[in-house]
Amino acid sequence: MRLDKFLADCGTGTRSEVKKLIRSGAVRVIGLDKISPDTKIDEKSAEVYLNGEPIGYKKYVYLMLNKPENCLSATQDRYKTVVTDFVPSEFKHFDVFPIGRLDIDTVGLCILTNDGGLAHRLLSPARHIPKTYLAEVDGALSDEDVKAFESGMDLGDFITKPSRLEIISAAENKSLSKVTIFEGKFHQIKRMFKSRGREVTHLKRIAMNRLLLDGNLSEGEIRELTTDELELLTYDTE
Numbered sequence: 001m002r003l004d005k006f007l008a009d010c011g012t013g014t015r016s017e018v019k020k021l022i023r024s025g026a027v028r029v030i031g032l033d034k035i036s037p038d039t040k041i042d043e044k045s046a047e048v049y050l051n052g053e054p055i056g057y058k059k060y061v062y063l064m065l066n067k068p069e070n071c072l073s074a075t076q077d078r079y080k081t082v083v084t085d086f087v088p089s090e091f092k093h094f095d096v097f098p099i100g101r102l103d104i105d106t107v108g109l110c111i112l113t114n115d116g117g118l119a120h121r122l123l124s125p126a127r128h129i130p131k132t133y134l135a136e137v138d139g140a141l142s143d144e145d146v147k148a149f150e151s152g153m154d155l156g157d158f159i160t161k162p163s164r165l166e167i168i169s170a171a172e173n174k175s176l177s178k179v180t181i182f183e184g185k186f187h188q189i190k191r192m193f194k195s196r197g198r199e200v201t202h203l204k205r206i207a208m209n210r211l212l213l214d215g216n217l218s219e220g221e222i223r224e225l226t227t228d229e230l231e232l233l234t235y236d237t238e
């Protein structure tokens with residue numbers, strides 16, 4: 001692999017930035033006296049240093065975004081903000097995409113990655129990966145609703161798998177609840193509540209598999225997952 005591509009893939013800068021770094025002498029490759037942006041290295045074994053710090057090659061990147069409202073779960077759109085608009089410049093060249101889709105008005109946990117294999121495994125209907133949401137609805141939820149979510153609902157074009165509804169608070173005109181579903185059909189949670197005569201007034205995803213949304217991340221903020229968080233996300237998907 002070319003040295004400039006290697007450094008860019010490691011997240012040290014854009015291709016033109018790393019070319020400048022190489023030419024400025026900030027980069028050292030053990031065993032090579034002369035290097036240039038097109039120097040070929042073996043990315044698995046080369047010992048590369050940037051300003052004296054060792055650089056490790058990264059093939060995949062995993063980002064956690066607290067998705068805001070008015071933002072599409074897409075990689076591009078002519079008019080609307082998309083989730084990839086929040087990707088910091090050092091990760092741009094990874095060409096990440098969102099794992100699954102949240103509605104434009106749904107906020108919360110959105111994972112962006114370039115790891116297509118993981119995305120496929122997390123979205124596979126056969127794996128029943130749990131996704132948890134906080135849902136605010138317009139009316140009083142009751143134990144009858146909990147039972148209906150548990151038994152599976154006929155939504156016309158499909159019957160939902162048993163899901164979990166936990167009522168956090170219920171008042172005459174507003175209830176707050178936690179919902180866990182094990183599939184991800186279009187508008188699923190809104191449609192489930194609708195079939196119980198309720199409108200969802202606010203929806204936020206707070207967990208995917210065992211990974212929780214970082215409560216310190218404000219809407220629109222994004223950061224790389226830690227190794228432990230990646231394990232929670234990929235739990236039981238191998």
Ligand code: URA
Pocket residue numbers: 101102103104106186187188189190191203
């Ligand atoms: N269910 C919905 O209705 N909308 C979402 O964005 C996610 C789950």
